[in-house]
Amino acid sequence: MRTSAPPRRTCLFGPITVDYDARVLSPRPWTLAQSVWAAELARDRDHGDGLLELCAGAGHIGLAAAVLADRDLVQVELDPVAAAYAAANARRAGWGRRVEIRTAALQTALRAGESFPIVLADPPYLTTSATARWPEDPLPAIDGGPDGLRVIRACLQVAAEHLAHGGCLLLQVAGAGQATRVERVLQSNPRWGLRAGELRTIDADRAVLGIGRP
Numbered sequence: 001m002r003t004s005a006p007p008r009r010t011c012l013f014g015p016i017t018v019d020y021d022a023r024v025l026s027p028r029p030w031t032l033a034q035s036v037w038a039a040e041l042a043r044d045r046d047h048g049d050g051l052l053e054l055c056a057g058a059g060h061i062g063l064a065a066a067v068l069a070d071r072d073l074v075q076v077e078l079d080p081v082a083a084a085y086a087a088a089n090a091r092r093a094g095w096g097r098r099v100e101i102r103t104a105a106l107q108t109a110l111r112a113g114e115s116f117p118i119v120l121a122d123p124p125y126l127t128t129s130a131t132a133r134w135p136e137d138p139l140p141a142i143d144g145g146p147d148g149l150r151v152i153r154a155c156l157q158v159a160a161e162h163l164a165h166g167g168c169l170l171l172q173v174a175g176a177g178q179a180t181r182v183e184r185v186l187q188s189n190p191r192w193g194l195r196a197g198e199l200r201t202i203d204a205d206r207a208v209l210g211i212g213r214p
Helices: 030-043 060-069 080-092 126-132 152-162 175-187
Strands: 011-014 016-020 052-056 073-076 097-100 116-121 163-173 195-203 207-214
Touching: 016 052, 016 060, 016 080, 030 060, 030 163, 052 060, 052 152, 060 073, 060 116, 060 175, 073 080, 080 097, 097 116, 116 152, 126 163, 152 163, 152 175, 163 175, 175 195, 175 207
Parallel strands: 052 073, 052 116, 073 097, 116 163
Antiparallel strands: 011 016, 163 207, 195 207
């Protein structure tokens, strides 16, 4: 017996309108700060440079950045429901022809030699034990494993292979404490060639960490 999909929800997110439902992580207003930061960085680069978003969900963070900066966008999202919403949201924003959705795992979504000057990553970063605080959120979208870093590590590995020299990865983290743990991961993997930089803190539990490749 087929079950009906949950009711569709709609919200405004910066310059775009976002559709999603209960199977997809709802847009957090604070994450617009990540979109704005990415757009600021993009404006300082060649107009032909596109953006890459990892763990895109409904696509709103990367899409808002692309619209604000007038850039093309590649989005990676494993969940087909979220990926379908990302594609629909891009079309609704008039960006359908400028957004490529790849419904695949992080480790297999990108081709050898692909390079991006700006990467946005919005991974699940809660520890498994902390996910009970957010019962309405889809578990795969928030569960970052026992230490909260399981998917973050995968994003860092992708950035190590596909972030252009002089580029920047903008990574969502669970506040300054987790940012420090991410810095330790980078220090223990010098072959990645990534360095932690500016941290833009929203509050004790939410921040965006800039990670560069010199």
